[in-house]
Amino acid sequence: MAHTTKTTARLRDSISEALGSFVKSRSSTFACGGVVPLIPGGDAVSGSNASTALSLRWDSPTGMGKLSFPVKAATEEQKKSLLKLADDCQPASFGFKGQDVLDESYRKATKMDRSAFSIDFCPYELGIVDTIAQVLLPNAGGNAGTKGVKAELYKLNIYAAPSGFFKPHVDTPRSDTQFGSLVVSLPCHHEGGQLIVRHAEHSVTFDWGASGSGEKVNTSAQWAAFYSDCEHEVLEVTEGHRITLTYNLYYTLGVGDLAGNSPAMDVKSLPLYKKIYEALADAEFMADGGYLGICCQHAYAHSTPEGVKSLPAILKGSDMAVYSIFLALGLDISVRPILSLEDNWFFDFYDINDQNYVGDKLRQIKLTEAGNYEDEDSNEILREFGGKWLKVNWLTHPTSKNVGFVHMTYGNEPGINHVYTYAALFVVIPPAAERLVPKE
Ligand SMILES: O=C(O)CCC(=O)C(=O)O
Ligand SMILES: [Fe+2]
Numbered sequence: 001m002a003h004t005t006k007t008t009a010r011l012r013d014s015i016s017e018a019l020g021s022f023v024k025s026r027s028s029t030f031a032c033g034g035v036v037p038l039i040p041g042g043d044a045v046s047g048s049n050a051s052t053a054l055s056l057r058w059d060s061p062t063g064m065g066k067l068s069f070p071v072k073a074a075t076e077e078q079k080k081s082l083l084k085l086a087d088d089c090q091p092a093s094f095g096f097k098g099q100d101v102l103d104e105s106y107r108k109a110t111k112m113d114r115s116a117f118s119i120d121f122c123p124y125e126l127g128i129v130d131t132i133a134q135v136l137l138p139n140a141g142g143n144a145g146t147k148g149v150k151a152e153l154y155k156l157n158i159y160a161a162p163s164g165f166f167k168p169h170v171d172t173p174r175s176d177t178q179f180g181s182l183v184v185s186l187p188c189h190h191e192g193g194q195l196i197v198r199h200a201e202h203s204v205t206f207d208w209g210a211s212g213s214g215e216k217v218n219t220s221a222q223w224a225a226f227y228s229d230c231e232h233e234v235l236e237v238t239e240g241h242r243i244t245l246t247y248n249l250y251y252t253l254g255v256g257d258l259a260g261n262s263p264a265m266d267v268k269s270l271p272l273y274k275k276i277y278e279a280l281a282d283a284e285f286m287a288d289g290g291y292l293g294i295c296c297q298h299a300y301a302h303s304t305p306e307g308v309k310s311l312p313a314i315l316k317g318s319d320m321a322v323y324s325i326f327l328a329l330g331l332d333i334s335v336r337p338i339l340s341l342e343d344n345w346f347f348d349f350y351d352i353n354d355q356n357y358v359g360d361k362l363r364q365i366k367l368t369e370a371g372n373y374e375d376e377d378s379n380e381i382l383r384e385f386g387g388k389w390l391k392v393n394w395l396t397h398p399t400s401k402n403v404g405f406v407h408m409t410y411g412n413e414p415g416i417n418h419v420y421t422y423a424a425l426f427v428v429i430p431p432a433a434e435r436l437v438p439k440e
Contacts, residue, residue, distance in 0.1 A: 007284035008393075012292075016395045018275040023297055023318045023396070030199035030317060031226035032135040033206050035216055036126050038070055038187060051126060051221065054186065056156075058117035060088045070187035071241075072218040082188075082241060088112065089158055095172040107166045109234075112156040121221065123151050123182065123247065132225045132249065136180060136317070151182055151247040159193050159234055159242040166234040168198075173228050174248050176306030179316060182225040182247040187218055190240030195224055197232040200297070208242070225249060227316055229299040251314050267321075267328045276329060280435055286393070289431035293338070293356070293392040294322055295424045302337060302423040308362045311335045311423070323425055330436060332428040337362055337421040338392075339385070358426060359387040392426075 038051050054069040065088060067081040089110035093100040123129050133149045159165065171181050183195060185208040195206040206224040210217050226232065234242075267273050279285040298316040301307035312335050315323050326333040337359035363386065429435075 011279040033224035036221040164237040168233040180249040184245040193237035193242040283432040292427040336426040340420040355389040
């Protein structure tokens with residue numbers, strides 16, 4: 001028996017290590033970007049990823065505005081248009097605790113709503129949406145991938161010298177199928193204004209200013225796309241105007257279940273697949289069966305109606321890849337809410353002994369009346385949550401939490417308490433004798 005336990009621990013650690021380096025290598029794909037050359041005055045060749053010069057037109061109290069890009073050393077006419085555009089934009093707010101806030105110490109930029117302007121720039125035509133689908137939905141390759149992303153124009157923004165900037169923040173998703181943002185920098189001379197995007201301990205810098213991209217700043221549109229849960233910031237613009245279009249990126253479901261439908265990736269070729277395969281083939285690995293848990297690396301709105309409906313299809317990056325690997329091994333894998341042990345006071349009443357309270361399925365936030373500081377009420381909270389205490393062999397550590405569950409509290413003041421949950425991939429490992437390991 002002791003021997004079996006040792007084998008299980010050894011193999012679990014080796015999967016965990018392989019998973020760690022797999023996630024690390026995949027997590028550098030949380031952002032991608034590119035360049036679209038403009039052909040001034042000419043026609044873009046049909047089918048090429050180049051665009052003609054761009055014209056921006058907008059509503060203005062002083063008559064319609066028009067500005068043609070690229071804006072190099074601006075002509076007198078362009079200078080006038082640029083000033084008019086800057087005048088016609090409003091200060092840009094940002095979301096804070098559900099409110100739109102204007103605060104120039106946090107964001108100094110201006111905006112124009114999409115209803116007030118039009119521009120002949122189409123990210124679909126230029127292959128940008130296809131690229132995003134390929135890179136940020138790595139498991140939904142082939143046709144499913146290219147059909148799976150919708151880019152919806154959101155705003156035009158200007159970050160202007162001497163000090164336009166936007167401090168680190170994460171974008172507020174407009175719906176639960178939004179998975180990311182796309183920023184397009186229109187060719188207009190500027191310096192600074194680097195966009196830095198971070199995920200876990202990685203970061204990517206997109207420098208579209210003259211020093212960072214040279215001539216490109218005047219001859220090409222440049223773009224970046226990243227997942228919604230990645231923190232990002234715009235450094236100070238020190239010269240000129242940094243003019244951007246922002247788009248919200250959505251998954252479009254209904255083109256086949258994206259999860260597990262992975263023609264573009266051969267999961268069997270991945271070292272992580274081999275490690276798990278070898279462990280399963282070893283009769284001493286979790287000989288009596290049990291559960292493996294992998295905390296999701298990205299954040300999902302897993303306790304909202306949309307999130308409940310669209311997971312696992314909308315898993316991102318490495319989460320989707322790990323999901324596909326376990327699925328390919330014929331294992332029962334699902335996304336489950338796990339009660340967070342540190343944030344929930346009522347765990348104090350339990351002798352949890354290394355166990356986790358695992359939800360039987362994803363559920364929406366719930367409001368219950370249970371919740372006195374007594375055992376019985378804590379039990380009721382757990383019953384409402386719907387799950388079981390289980391011993392889980394964790395392969396990773398938790399990363400982000402959502403409020404999963406809300407209940408009343410009684411004290412000197414009535415109130416509510418938030419119960420935090422996090423989303424994890426939960427794998428059922430059958431006992432060794434019942435395991436059907438697919439042929440290599
Ligand atoms: O302009 C950029 O590069 C990013 C802007 C941004 O973060 C936002 O609009 O939320
Ligand atoms: Fe943002």
